[in-house]
Amino acid sequence: ELMKVFVTRRISPEAMKILTTAGVCEVSLWDSEEPAPRSELLKGVQGAHGILCMLSDEIDAEVLDAAGPNLKVISTLSVGYDHLALDEVKKRGIRVGYTPDVLTDATAELTVALLLATARRIPEGLEEVKNGGWSSWKPFWLCGNGLSGSTVGIIGLGRIGMAISRRLMPFGVKRLLYSGRTAKPHATEVNGEFVPLDTLITESDFIVVSCSLTPETQGLCDKAFFSKMKNTAVFVNSSRGAVVNQEDLYEALSSGQIAAAGLDVTTPEPLPTNHPLLTLKNCVVLPHIGSATYSTRRTMLALAVRNLLGGVQGTEMPSELALSSLKSSC
Ligand code: GLV
Ligand code: GLV
Numbered sequence: 001e002l003m004k005v006f007v008t009r010r011i012s013p014e015a016m017k018i019l020t021t022a023g024v025c026e027v028s029l030w031d032s033e034e035p036a037p038r039s040e041l042l043k044g045v046q047g048a049h050g051i052l053c054m055l056s057d058e059i060d061a062e063v064l065d066a067a068g069p070n071l072k073v074i075s076t077l078s079v080g081y082d083h084l085a086l087d088e089v090k091k092r093g094i095r096v097g098y099t100p101d102v103l104t105d106a107t108a109e110l111t112v113a114l115l116l117a118t119a120r121r122i123p124e125g126l127e128e129v130k131n132g133g134w135s136s137w138k139p140f141w142l143c144g145n146g147l148s149g150s151t152v153g154i155i156g157l158g159r160i161g162m163a164i165s166r167r168l169m170p171f172g173v174k175r176l177l178y179s180g181r182t183a184k185p186h187a188t189e190v191n192g193e194f195v196p197l198d199t200l201i202t203e204s205d206f207i208v209v210s211c212s213l214t215p216e217t218q219g220l221c222d223k224a225f226f227s228k229m230k231n232t233a234v235f236v237n238s239s240r241g242a243v244v245n246q247e248d249l250y251e252a253l254s255s256g257q258i259a260a261a262g263l264d265v266t267t268p269e270p271l272p273t274n275h276p277l278l279t280l281k282n283c284v285v286l287p288h289i290g291s292a293t294y295s296t297r298r299t300m301l302a303l304a305v306r307n308l309l310g311g312v313q314g315t316e317m318p319s320e321l322a323l324s325s326l327k328s329s330c
Pocket of ligand 1: 055077078079080081103239290291
């Protein structure tokens, strides 16, 4: 008997081929570049043994109930899993597949690009060239602060945080601080100093958020956080928008409390075009493109499909989330 799987978005022909030629699945898919409306998601998952979803799909109790008791696996095309109601998932004995590692380099690269673009005011410069604001070379026009000799603070020195740190070292960073739940032995490779969060906030010239979104990190970067940062410091977030209180960030940026911010993630996504943050010259916002290289997305898709296949067959999944070792959020 074929396993029913629901794929929440159009995927590449290559990924479809892996999925269909395995001969174990009856595949239905939301065949669009755009997300399925909630009603279509709830309809699509009915009776499914497996779901392949995107980070933009909120997989909560309602979706799990709509799927029903057949559901064995949720395979998400992302390293983040904050869009999955894990307590509900665990309760139902459903397995979860995700895509760590394969997107680490691409995401770290984009984070460094965003940091440099923000610190060196690249989008602002481009805008001035186009709008006639470039009247001549001027000693302090469009100046920013560079990485050389700076102190960088990484919030969350996981795989991606490490990959960012490795890429930043050659720029001449003087000190690399990191914070998190525990000190990481691998930090020695980048001379990382494990410090309390407050020390990281007050001493860093660049703060990079690279932690996952959990109840502990939700809203972590708020008014109190920004008020402790240096006025010259740059804030970068490529993890999840909800780690930041955006109203407090707006206040910090518009009042000169901090120098600039670069965000690859926001709340909500997409950020409405009339959002106050988009009126600020010192805020660079990208549309969640951390892992967006062709080869990374292809590899992520292949991995997500293999996770799905393993899950529906009750065999090994190449990247299964270890649900038992995660802290419960309730
Ligand atoms: C991207 O944000 C991901 O979680 O893969
Ligand atoms: C977070 O998921 C990381 O890999 O750093």
